[in-house]
Amino acid sequence: MNGLFLACGQPEIGEKALEFVRGFCRRAFALEFSRPEPPKPDKRYTPDTGRNRRQRALTTALEEAFVDTLADATSDQRVGLRKVLAIVIKDFRELATEMESSGKLDQSRSVDRMLLLIASRFSQLCHEEDWARKMAGVAAIEVFVNDVNLTPKLLLELEIEYIRILLFCLRDAPKDAPRSADSVLELMKHIIRTCQGLEEGKTKMQRLTETLVIELNSQSELSRKAAQACLDTLAETIGQPTPEVVAPAAQSKLLDQSSGPIYSKPLRALPFPMQVGNINAMTYLLELRPTFIETTDEFVRLLHEVLALADVDDASLIQKPATHKQETWLKTLRIACLSLLRSTMANQEFLNKPNLTPIRSR
Numbered sequence: 001m002n003g004l005f006l007a008c009g010q011p012e013i014g015e016k017a018l019e020f021v022r023g024f025c026r027r028a029f030a031l032e033f034s035r036p037e038p039p040k041p042d043k044r045y046t047p048d049t050g051r052n053r054r055q056r057a058l059t060t061a062l063e064e065a066f067v068d069t070l071a072d073a074t075s076d077q078r079v080g081l082r083k084v085l086a087i088v089i090k091d092f093r094e095l096a097t098e099m100e101s102s103g104k105l106d107q108s109r110s111v112d113r114m115l116l117l118i119a120s121r122f123s124q125l126c127h128e129e130d131w132a133r134k135m136a137g138v139a140a141i142e143v144f145v146n147d148v149n150l151t152p153k154l155l156l157e158l159e160i161e162y163i164r165i166l167l168f169c170l171r172d173a174p175k176d177a178p179r180s181a182d183s184v185l186e187l188m189k190h191i192i193r194t195c196q197g198l199e200e201g202k203t204k205m206q207r208l209t210e211t212l213v214i215e216l217n218s219q220s221e222l223s224r225k226a227a228q229a230c231l232d233t234l235a236e237t238i239g240q241p242t243p244e245v246v247a248p249a250a251q252s253k254l255l256d257q258s259s260g261p262i263y264s265k266p267l268r269a270l271p272f273p274m275q276v277g278n279i280n281a282m283t284y285l286l287e288l289r290p291t292f293i294e295t296t297d298e299f300v301r302l303l304h305e306v307l308a309l310a311d312v313d314d315a316s317l318i319q320k321p322a323t324h325k326q327e328t329w330l331k332t333l334r335i336a337c338l339s340l341l342r343s344t345m346a347n348q349e350f351l352n353k354p355n356l357t358p359i360r361s362r
Contacts, residue, residue: 009080
């Protein structure tokens with residue numbers, strides 16, 4: 001099957017290969033639709049004698065073959081495989097509709113659930129370590145979002161899962177991220193516009209906002225910037241100011257005094273990447289207008305810590321001889337500290353607080 005899927009993209013035999021693949025897949029789907037849903041396994045222990053093993057569904061074998069082919073394909077081959085995947089999934093839906101109208105579809109089968117399982121299996125490629133395999137998963141997500149014309153209900157079911165997976169791709173990207181990382185962000189923004197542009201999307205907005213806000217203090221600069229861009233896209237799509245969208249989730253997920261990651265622990269107790277992530281998150285929140293950050297005791301304590309980090313000698317933060325990685329993170333940390341201090345000084349509320357004069361003078 002791997003060879004057949006790849007052959008669909010060849011100029012000489014592509015049409016014949018695609019015709020064979022579509023016919024074979026339709027027959028496999030027809031068998032799957034007519035088969036009743038298997039009963040749930042008995043929770044009681046039963047010895048595995050081999051007789052109670054259920055044969056693996058042919059559709060599952062086809063799905064795994066296509067996933068493996070897509071994962072191992074080159075970027076040029078992936079273009080043709082995307083078209084094949086879109087055609088096969090459309091055939092899947094059309095056949096289900098035909099069999100349902102003719103009464104041949106087993107009533108215990110949920111076509112929507114089957115589609116969700118197939119979509120989730122392809123998106124699991126994004127969790128692979130190799131960047132090329134991650135991009136194969138991204139290509140599959142693009143097919144399900146753009147080319148298959150899923151129902152609004154199915155799109156909304158996949159929205160949060162896809163956003164989380166794509167954020168993971170960026171978080172786990174190589175240090176020198178390839179240009180294809182930009183396409184991941186564009187896909188995320190497209191998913192948000194598509195799903196939140198629907199009336200039903202409001203039911204998922206709180207979970208979506210929390211998912212993005214949690215990423216604001218990520219250790220990865222790519223995922224932090226992606227979360228910021230997606231929050232701006234979300235606010236634009238639903239027609240609300242960004243601070244109104246971000247504030248409730250930020251207060252509960254980032255700024256909570258007992259469990260939030262920014263105020264609950266001193267900066268010096270964290271490794272460099274986490275310090276940078278927390279400081280950058282505060283900088284982003286402070287720069288939102290109108291601001292919702294209050295000059296509480298916790299905020300003042302954080303400012304004192306940032307001032308100390310900006311002024312302290314390198315030897316106090318890293319041991320000599322320092323590695324190149326440590327020196328790079330230390331430079332990034334100092335830049336993050338200066339950015340937060342600049343944003344704080346631009347905050348009118350901060351400038352008007354008389355008890356904060358000593359900090360301003362520093």
